[in-house]
Amino acid sequence: MAITNNSMNKSGASNYGGNPSKKPQAKKAKPKVKESTKRQSMLNTHKLAPFKYDMNEILASTSMDASKASAFLASVIAKASRVSTKDAKEYIRGFMDSGDLTKEENDRICKLLDKYSKFR
Secondary structure, X not given: OOOOOOOEXXXXXXXXXXXXXXXXXXXXXOXXXXXXXXXXXXXXXXXXXXXXXXXXXXXXXXXXXXXXXXXXHHHHHHHXXXXXXXXXXXXXXXXXXXXXXXXXXXHHHHHHHHHOEEEO
């Protein structure tokens, strides 16, 4: 009986070295180091509906058109719930600098963000 497998030598052992009866040793995995991030103030997603309602009341009193206000609200919610309320406030400040929002409206929105946020 001839062995036709090229990976086996005459003695029946593989050409890859080591004892054929022993299984290859698995590389030891390094223990995972838990990286802690700073807790940040983010929008509480459990109170998203009341936040949207209050924001729509504020945006209705602004001079911003409805389509721009809708996109603005969606961006504020996305930044505040995924990144931090600090970044959302900077985004809002950019609209105040461009003239779409007044200082009072900016303050009302920032206060609203603080009201509906939590640390996580």
